Amino acid sequence: MIINKEHLFEDNKKDLKSHKESFDFLGLKLDNEGHDVAKIITKLKDFQVAIPSWALGAGGTRFGRYSFYGEPSSLDQKIEDIGIIHTLTQTSGAVSLHIPWDIPEDFKSIKELACSLNIKFDAVNSNTFQDQKGAKESYKFGSLSNTSKAAREQAIQHNLDVINIGNKLGSKSLTVWLADGSNFPGQSNFQTALQHTESSLKSIYKGLPDDWSMLIEYKPYEPNFYSTVIQDWGTSFMLANACGEKAYSLVDLGHHLPNTNIEQIVSILMMKGKLGGFHFNDSKYGDDDLTVGSIKPYSLFLIFNELVYGMRNNPQNPNLAWMIDASHNIKDPLEDLIQSLESIQEAYAKALLVDQDALKDAQMNHDVVTCQEILQAAYRTDVRPLIEKARLDLGGAIHPIKAFRNLKVRETLIKERGKNTVATGL
Numbered sequence: 001m002i003i004n005k006e007h008l009f010e011d012n013k014k015d016l017k018s019h020k021e022s023f024d025f026l027g028l029k030l031d032n033e034g035h036d037v038a039k040i041i042t043k044l045k046d047f048q049v050a051i052p053s054w055a056l057g058a059g060g061t062r063f064g065r066y067s068f069y070g071e072p073s074s075l076d077q078k079i080e081d082i083g084i085i086h087t088l089t090q091t092s093g094a095v096s097l098h099i100p101w102d103i104p105e106d107f108k109s110i111k112e113l114a115c116s117l118n119i120k121f122d123a124v125n126s127n128t129f130q131d132q133k134g135a136k137e138s139y140k141f142g143s144l145s146n147t148s149k150a151a152r153e154q155a156i157q158h159n160l161d162v163i164n165i166g167n168k169l170g171s172k173s174l175t176v177w178l179a180d181g182s183n184f185p186g187q188s189n190f191q192t193a194l195q196h197t198e199s200s201l202k203s204i205y206k207g208l209p210d211d212w213s214m215l216i217e218y219k220p221y222e223p224n225f226y227s228t229v230i231q232d233w234g235t236s237f238m239l240a241n242a243c244g245e246k247a248y249s250l251v252d253l254g255h256h257l258p259n260t261n262i263e264q265i266v267s268i269l270m271m272k273g274k275l276g277g278f279h280f281n282d283s284k285y286g287d288d289d290l291t292v293g294s295i296k297p298y299s300l301f302l303i304f305n306e307l308v309y310g311m312r313n314n315p316q317n318p319n320l321a322w323m324i325d326a327s328h329n330i331k332d333p334l335e336d337l338i339q340s341l342e343s344i345q346e347a348y349a350k351a352l353l354v355d356q357d358a359l360k361d362a363q364m365n366h367d368v369v370t371c372q373e374i375l376q377a378a379y380r381t382d383v384r385p386l387i388e389k390a391r392l393d394l395g396g397a398i399h400p401i402k403a404f405r406n407l408k409v410r411e412t413l414i415k416e417r418g419k420n421t422v423a424t425g426l
């Protein structure tokens with residue numbers, strides 16, 4: 001399904017008047033406060049978040065999975081789904097492929113399809129957390145860290161194959177997330193496991209094209225419940241430094257123990273020029289993979305405040321690869337992604353409103369109350385009219401969820417694909 005632009009234009013008409021009124025009101029207020037509204041809107045328009053190829057179908061837990069009707073059953077259909085979200089939101093102009101779940105059969109045609117929908121190929125993701133059909137070696141006891149040289153070599157080769165696939169599509173980065181670790185004390189030698197991991201990552205790094213980067217993700221626990229080899233940002237940072245200047249840390253919001261100060265991690269990594277990518281989701285307890293901004297929107301804002309600070313003040317840090325890494329167990333996956341995109345844009349827009357100079361002054365004067373006032377004044381601003389304006393200017397929907405329903409997207413997908421399709425890899 002491809003959204004008919006004329007139908008979308010017609011649908012927007014219903015909300016045009018109220019949008020304009022709220023935008024004019026907010027625009028005037030921000031203008032009076034000294035903000036450059038046009039510049040903020042340009043920044044919002046430029047902000048694109050990749051959708052992972054595994055997020056278009058219903059997710060599940062180890063207890064079960066409830067499928068969603070009309071799910072995409074091929075890579076083509078997944079890219080079409082991202083095209084639908086991008087047409088409505090104008091902020092998801094990239095796909096992040098998971099290999100081997102989504103290896104293109106025909107590179108040329110998949111590139112043409114993505115191009116026709118204005119979708120770029122972002123980071124490619126390797127998978128050494130499960131055994132693949134016909135694989136000689138098992139990852140049951142680790143991949144890049146395995147005590148078996150043959151298993152390590154198989155995992156290294158897989159990552160090199162993923163780079164090769166990404167290269168044919170125009171990707172420029174490889175994301176490595178390792179499930180390696182141990183379930184019981186004494187099972188694994190911490191030092192040997194880390195040494196093996198470092199040397200395996202260096203072998204992959206050697207195969208990286210010059211204009212590529214390697215993003216190293218960390219996670220404290222799960223699937224292993226006693227130790228994880230790359231458990232935290234410090235370990236990821238250490239490995240990125242050991243590999244070289246094209247290797248970076250990747251922060252996934254859900255990959256932290258409760259109450260970790262993620263904004264501080266973001267800030268320090270950017271100061272060191274080593275924050276390469278970002279995975280958005282939200283959580284209450286662990287790696288819950290919930291809709292972005294659904295549980296802790298203020299934390300998300302504080303993280304964006306540091307990201308904006310870093311983007312302004314840390315030229316040593318590269319442009320970030322942004323991606324939503326969530327799982328949709330009970331919602332329509334496309335509606336869930338639209339909600340996540342909206343939350344990301346909201347947090348970004350609010351962070352752009354923080355008066356960094358005034359904050360610095362207040363910090364210098366040890367005026368703690370004013371510091372909080374400055375942050376919360378930005379956070380409490382309802383920035384939705386700015387996001388609507390950015391979308392509308394680009395031809396998107398004023399209210400993407402409403403448009404999704406008014407244009408009967410899910411009904412059409414079910415009609416086209418049937419009820420019982422299942423997205424690959426889930």
Ligand SMILES: [Mn+2]
Pocket residue numbers: 177217252279325
């Ligand atoms: Mn992730």
